[in-house]
Amino acid sequence: MAKFVAIFIFALIAISMLQTMVMAAHGQGGHHNDQKHYGPGSLKSFQCPSQCTRRCSKTQYHKPCMFFCQKCCKKCLCVPPGFYGNKQVCPCYNNWKTKEGGPKCP
Template identity: 40%
Template sequence: MAVRAFLVLSLLLLSFTYEVSNVEGGVDCDGLCGVRCGAHSRPNVCMRACGTCCVRCGCVPPGTSGNREMCGRCYTDMTTHANKTKCP
């Protein structure tokens, strides 16, 4: 029971943090991308791509990977010149 309550509270906190960091005009791209790229094998490349995506889309998904759909089509559909997904 305690584990279930902890998981629910963790999800609520993550959701709240995501909403707060996504307030218009209040997106901290460096901070959010630092979290997003923290576990990446090439953090400098990740930070550069994430920063570009953050500035253009005004959003960075929560966590270190996945959840890209939370930032909408701008974030999910951006590609490189090689037609690979740009945003981490």
């Protein structure tokens, strides 16, 4: 019986260690909603609406800002930090231009 308990405890420890290594490999260290990482491909497409809501929250042109921000986010998978500027963090977002050569992404 003592052997069974020892093997059972060992198995639980091994499973726990394996789970920790898998979570670390996938970047899930317990900070699921902590968005301190910016840059190309730092977002999933389902995160675009909330990040664009943040980005466009202080503009008087909310609807066009949201439209273009979401379009840019879905293509680049990145939204710069802050409400304005900081586009150098997301090169794709920064370099996408209109036909006239102006910035496409807010």
